[in-house]
Amino acid sequence: MLLRSVKMENIRSYISEEIKLPSGSVMLSGDIGAGKSTVFLAVEFALFGFRPDLDGTSLLRNGAIKGSVQVGFEIDSHSVIIRRSLRRSRSYEVRQGKGFIAVDGVKSELTPSEIKARVLELLGYPKQLLTRSKALIYRYTVYTPQGDMNRILLDSSDSRIDILRRVFQIDKYKRIRENASILIKALRERRAETAGRISDLGEREEQRDMIRSELKGIEAELSGAAEELKRHQGVITLKASELRSIEASVSKLNELRQETRELQTSLREREAQLQATGADAEKARAQLDALKQRLDSIVIPDARPIHELEESLKQKDASYRDFIGKRSAALSQQGLIRSRLDDLKEEIALLENQVESLKTKQEALRSISKPDTAKYLEELSALEAHVKALEAVIQRSHALIEHSEATKQKINALDQCPLCMQGVSSSHKESVCNREDELIAAQRRVLEQKALERDERLQGISRLRGEIEAARSSEKAADLLKAEAENLKNSPRLLTLRCRLKEELLEKEKALTRDLAELSQEREEELKRGLAQLKADAELARERELRLDEKRHIGEMISEKKDHIALLEGRIKQLSEDIRLESERLQELKLRAEELGDVEGEYSRKKQDLDALKAQENELIAMDASIRSRHSLKSEALKAAEEEIAEKRRLAKRNHRLSQILHWVEEHFSSLMMLMEKQVMLNIHCQFDELFREWFEMLLEGALTARLDDSFMPITEQNGYELAVAALSGGEKTSCSLAYRLALNRVINNNLALNTRNFIALDEPTDGFSNQQLDRMRDVLDQLGLKQVIIVSHEQKIESFVESVIRIAKEEHVSRVC
Template identity: 30%
Template sequence: MIIKKIILENIRSYEREEINFTEGSTLLSGDIGSGKTSVLLAIEFAFFGLQPGQKGSSLLRNGKNEGRVIMSFEIDGNEITIERVLKRGKTITQESCFIEINKEKKELSVTEIKSKILSLLNYPQEFAKKQNILYTFTVYTPQEEMKEIVLEDPEIRVNTLRHVFGIDKYKRILENLSILTSKLREEKRIKENFLSLLEQNISLLELKEKQLSEKKEQLPLLELNFNEKKEKRKRIEQEKNSISEKLEEKNKLKSEIEKTKIIILNKRDLILSNNKRIEELKKQIEELKKINFNESQILEKEKEINEKNKEKEKISLLLIEINSKINSYSIKISENKNIDSKILTIDICPTCLQNVDPVYRANISNKLNSEISEFKNKILELENEKENLNNKLKKINLELSLSEKEFTNLKILKMKLESLNEKESQISSLEKDNISLDKDILLLNEHLNFLNKSVFDLEKFENLSSKVEEEFQQSLKEERVAEISLVELKKEIEISSKQIQEIMLNVKKYEDAKLEINYITDLENWLSKQFTSLISFIEKNVMIKLKTEFSKLFSDWFSLLVSDSFNVQLNDEFTPIIQQQDYELDYSYLSGGERTAIALAYRLSLNQVINSMFSKLKTKGLIILDEPTDGFSEQQLDKMRDVLQQLKVNQLILVSHEQKIESFVENIIRFKKENWVTKIESINKN
């Protein structure tokens, strides 16, 4: 992995700066407090965000509401850019997080981006929710924490190193093993208690099998009893149905009797009606025989009516003619009056246009008036004649009406006389009908007697019906009792069979439990003794191997930094043991440079051991050292060149204010702070 670029915006003493990195060694140079360590903190923040216990105020620039870190780096040829944002509210919190891989940008939550970074760096995911001490011990340890691990309480230091090396898994295995063996012992106790019920279940099984055998012996007897009750019920039911049929037949006969009686009554009523009609017809015949009727009377009356109609028609024609004449005379009178009125007013003739003589006008007027008088007399004569004709017509109409009435009566009388034979035929037919009806009544009475006898014969089944019904209900009750007893016994047999099966399964479980108890006992013994010893042995050997390798590397690195008069190694608690001329020296008696050398050697050895154990870590080619030469003498500073050459890493980022260190590195980035703002002063390459 190579860090290529980082942008700090409103981070600590930075307003906005872009810093580019290359492979090889790079020195961040500047006065104390110029902002060098801020770059290292920004790199750690870009990777992992705010760590547990770390406050946002330690990074966000005072007086600013928002700050961000954008870092670009390369892993296995993949270009990756991370952007993290801090925002000031009631508290300072991480807001937006972005990651861009090969120009594909995504926004992720704080948790998601940390998990993604751990995956890219090949770090265990267990560090997702805790402080990433793997990064702290292999890549970057803050300046103030360089000597902490050396001065730490031995037990805390060992537990921390166990965690970093992954050896604490053996401790967890032993702790989990203790829990597991405890649970196995508890399970064994439960199964042993369960096993104590075995004898009880065996005794219960024998009892249940005996009871089941007895019930199975009772089953054929109850089945036989049920079948007998069932057959008895069927026989009585058949008898009951037969009686019901007889009673139904009796009811049908009764209904037939009622119908027959009604038919007899109807026929008797019909005979009475026929007799009455015969009497009426005989009376009508006697009356008709008394009538004196001659058919010539009808012809004479018909002739008389025709003559009167002719006379009536003749008078009507005369009246029409008279009315026509009266109308004609009335028109002439009107015309003469009209001409007379015009003549009296004309002075000049319209034809010859000469003056009309008054004498001439008077003559014409007299002539017209004379004609008018004549016409009126004729009209008067015609009116008198018309009145005589109308009177005559009225008389004829009256006579005609009387004649037509007499004619109608004669025709009716003729029709009555003609119906005489028909009435005699009706009397004969009705008398024959009465004879037939009498015969029918006789037969119906015989049939009625037969029906009454049949009903009487069926009366005995009425009393028998209630007795058989009682017997049927009793047999039905007995059948149900027998059936219930049989069903209950079958159910008991079924339940007993299931209980026996369950008990047999339990017995099988008990037998299996015996095997399980033996297995658990063997497993618990093996885990408690052999496996526990094996894990402890493995842990001890791993710790010895790590301590040996760690101690050798620690001694080698320390010998590069300090004179040969010192001999250093690590004890079983990974505490540095410093000896000089066979005398053991306390850490507190060392000079400042020697203490720094101890811390740096410890740090570099720890880095090598961890990278050796976790060979797939993507950060193993990166080391960041923050003021590693604090208190170094000139001689120790000279030896730093050898140390840096021995590191053999892809990228080394070094923070130091020592000017001599500048000649040991390939790249130099100078920082300067003015007015509380850090700026990059220059970038140099050696």
């Protein structure tokens, strides 16, 4: 894994910043509290999400609603980008939002837990880390905060060994032993439970034999009951056959009675229909006589045919409407022409005034000269741009001076570094203050020079604005005259057109006056009289047509009535014949019913005998069911007893097997797991101890030596005497911590196939180092032989032997890359 970029939005002291990280040795440099360690906290959040010691509140910038971290890195020549987001809710709780992972440009939107699972797969970390709150392998191979490294050295032996077990993935042996103890307890409990369940096996076998004997007696009783039921059912079958032969006669009698009832009902209905049809025929004959009398009373008046009168009426009405239309149109057009002539007189007078005004304005335009305003505007724009640039320089100088003053105050008030917890020396404070004083003096010289230049340019701007204002006033006056002249340029042509239109309208008015003389009032009265006479003749013709239509309609009604009367007479004849036939059929049915005699009484007696036999059959069936029920219960009891005995025998075999398993787990498996764990821990201890000695001697050349005891605790020796880590000086403690850190990193990468083996980040690894120890850090970096090493430090000397330096500064509570 090689880290390539870290992009942060509203993360702690960063608002929006992206850091590009090259290969090789890289140093993140900056003052104490500048935000260097925040970069690696952001990387860890992007990879693994929230942790108990790294929640959203400690990551999201105060006052921000949302934030994000995007990390880019390479793994085995694949480009990977991971992004996680943060959002503050209304209850001020900070939660993770959705993010994504892009591998070689293929982007996948994922939930926080899905991102963690994919990251573990990419880094080659064990999958069981998905459910753990801390990624210890990452903490002790890639990036270890200084506090965590000191904690593993100063913790108790049990705590330290437990951490190392989890880091090296050998805590599984301890879990296996613990699970084996649980298994042994469970096996013992199960064996005791099984022994209790099989203790009554002999007693259950005796009960089974007793049930078998009782079942044989029930089977003999069941056989006798079945034979008696079969004999009784034969008698019932014979009686049922006799009853069915009588049922046919009873059914025939019922059919005859039903048909008799239906014929009686039909006969009554037909008699009622015959009576109603006779009444309808008498009524129809009376209506026919009334229609004949009405037909004789109709008189037809004498008049011309209506179609001839309607054609003449249409022609006469059209002539009258045409006369009225022509006269109205002529009067309307005459009024419009006279109104338009009045309007033209006013327009002609107005246009004559506009022509005179146009001549005056054209003379005024010729006398006005146009100033060069564009040149003044170009000069003004250039001066204003120069003044803005000077203002920006002045503001920046003020900001730099304020920042330098604030830096001096902060460094003078700082006694202890908030990150490494080391004291800040007076020489370091004086160096920082001198540097800031030089910056302040330089910026004040720049302020004086730029302020003088700005005042000169402002005077030039004021002069140009006055000249531009005067030029614009002159241009406005000329533009106004030009616009007014443009509006009036069509006035001469419009005046000529209006005069021609006035002459044309006068000619049209004379022609209309001649036409109106021909359309007189006498001609209109003559047309009205002819139209009224034609309307009266047409009304008489319509009355004649109505009388003729009524006579034809009555003739049709008389014909329909005659047909209806003939139909009713045929219906009466048919109903009389139907009544005679149905009366004869009814008499025949009564004779056939008398021939069947008392068949119903015989059927009732036979039915009672059969019901008594069926009742006896039901009693026999109930007895058979009772015996069968007892047989079924005994059979089930026998089956349950046999199953229980088989289950107890199976449990006896399983109990024997449980005893064998319990003996193997107690005597062999637990001891084997203990031996395997000791062997793995011994192998790791040998590697760890050898590497720790090597790194410690490289960092501290002298009388001090170091080794690891059985609990992986560093033990230092000087002149043959052992010294505790707490008794070492600050630089010696840091050397011991760094050697432990590097040795742990190498051992983990040698024993686990991780994709982070070519990358390490060291947080303040040289705190308290002397100049000689700082020089040895160059050899340490060369000895590491990794593709990418990132050092977080404020030691300026380290900058001389790393390949790249990234400087981070903090201004107004905002961290930026310089």
